[in-house]
Amino acid sequence: MKPDDPAIRWIDPPELTLSEQLYLPLFAQGLTTTMRHWKRTWTEGPVTVSYPDEEPTIGNPLNYRGVHRLNRDEQGRVQCVACFLCATACPAHCIDIVAAESPWPDRDKYPESFTIDELRCIFCGMCEEACPVDAIELTSLYNLTGRSREEMIFDKEKLLSVYDKTKDSEPMQSRSGGGAS
């Protein structure tokens, strides 16, 4: 888009009021936030945790964007239909899928292989959002470590095992309530 594009509507920044021009009221306003935390630290103790000796508490684990998992359907099969929408949405290009005809009569397509390069992933959650069958989800597991790069490339089995590990603490969320599964 060029600066002279007719679709651009140019607006002037609002005029500063007297208190804004004085700068000091805003300065005080900012400082109150600092003071609030300072007071809380004094009365309730520090807000930081000394990880890794101490585990942090995660506000809402269902909203947290940690390690991925691949959900299973009611029959324990991978829920993913290999539609490639997560791989398309992924801004880091870390998802690699090989699709194939499914071995089950009630399903057409399934991922023969599904790998996520967790080192490349930026944990933006776009894959989760793009998924039409709620097959890929981000869990609240945040302490992701490994001894080699290869270890950090998660294949289908590994991603399904993350589901097995987290399915009780974080039940599968269904947002679309439909889709072709």
Next chain:
Amino acid sequence: MPVVWIDGREVELAPDERLNGIELAARVGIDIPHYCWHPGLSVVASCRMCLVETGRRDPQTGEVQMLPKLVPACQTPASDGTVFVTDSDKVRQARAMVEEDLLLRHPVDCPICDKAGECRLQDYYFEHGRERRRADIKPFHSRKRELGPTVRLFVDRCVMCTRCVRFCREIAGSSELYVEHRGAHEEIEVFPGFPLENPLAGNVVDLCPVGALADKDFLYQQRVWFLRPRAHVCGGCATGCSIWIDQNQDRIYRIRPRENRQVNDWWICDAGRYGWKHVHDATRWIEPAMRVDEEWKSAGWSEVLEELDRRFRAAARPALVLSPFLTVEEAYLAVRYFEGLGEASDIVLGPVPREGEDQTFPGGFTIAAEKCPNRRGIERVVQGVTGRVPLSWSEWLEAGIEADCVWITGGYPSAPFGESDAESLSQVSWLVVQDLFDHPVAARADLRLPSVAWAERQGAYVNANDHLQAFSWGVRPPVGCRSEGQVFWQLGGRKRLYHPNDLLAEMAETLEGFSAARPPIAETGVSLAGQRIEETEVVG
């Protein structure tokens, strides 16, 4: 001059032009949605997607009388005084209704449908459909059925446009498909015992505007939005169909026909459609190799080219065998190089693979028996540069080979050389073979060079009807492979990189047979017919 009005715009037609509403609208940049109409097939006007308002303008008073009902644009000829209205509320409402009706019985399983991304139903629903679906139907699973060895039908995705049925009847002439049942129960079906296996069967997949017909070879291989189509020309036979090579990161996933009314209309044959497998064959040569003490030793290109130049300049009688898979520019460079070596060089047309007889279908499409793209182009080049007709491969072998240094160019998807050819070449003191795969003649070579497949070439092919089509690479060759064009460009002492367009301009200037081929060449190519050349006898 007939004058037609469309959405208030005045369009003047040539007196003998016969357009329907859709074609007329396309000319002025208005898109009328349609499923069942296809320029290459008969008109049935059954999908009702192209409904528009029409009327007639009185030539004397200028008064416009509109028809009360909507009519299909595909069936309405644009004759003098016709008025089309394609953007009224009435038309918009009709389109939304058709879309809603089509989706009533559609599975909406887009995530697993291979057509998603190039589906008319998706595009038109987005553009003309309602915001929300009123019918309370959840996405479901489409039933599927095998129509033939290459095509699968997803029954419930079908919108009953009957393009596939009409194609099999009108173009392929084999009529395997028909419509079973009536009304909402209509389904596409094959006649029992007649599976869809005509040589043009794959076209029904391209024709299908939705995801009902799927090509089993491409099914689930790649989502279409990852593919980058590149315009190319099929090297499968002497018809030289215009094609799209759908590739992603230099790997071919499928081949589709490219509209070219002068060559292949909208179709290609299945042999061409699936004829790209050799390009990604793991047994391809990928580096030059020199025979040293009966052992193949890999060598670098610069070293090899120096050796080649030295040997051929010192040769008493060099010979060049031109493969019919070379482009005209490559052949031109090669012949120019051998002309520069002296008067005594042999210039031979390599083996021309043939299979059966030419096969012409009722729709006018022809599959040529000659299974190579450029025999006529090679002959034209040799004749233009040397003034002689090239010897055919068998003539050359029968006459007894006197050449001492022989260069056999290639690009053959499957080698047409046998043991007897290798026997005949045993007297040659230095033999260079540039090709894709091992074959008996290559086993005797002193130097083998990795060539490139037709899908990786740049240049122009001349088809059986003397129609020249220029193209750039469809995919890039594997690292280490070089086309004959690149090799002879360098040997010819030309600067910069191999650039076929410059060469074609040079050929149009200097060679009589190519004067019509002055760049820029249209996407559909240019006919060289009329600039006749002497015919050679084709011996397989």
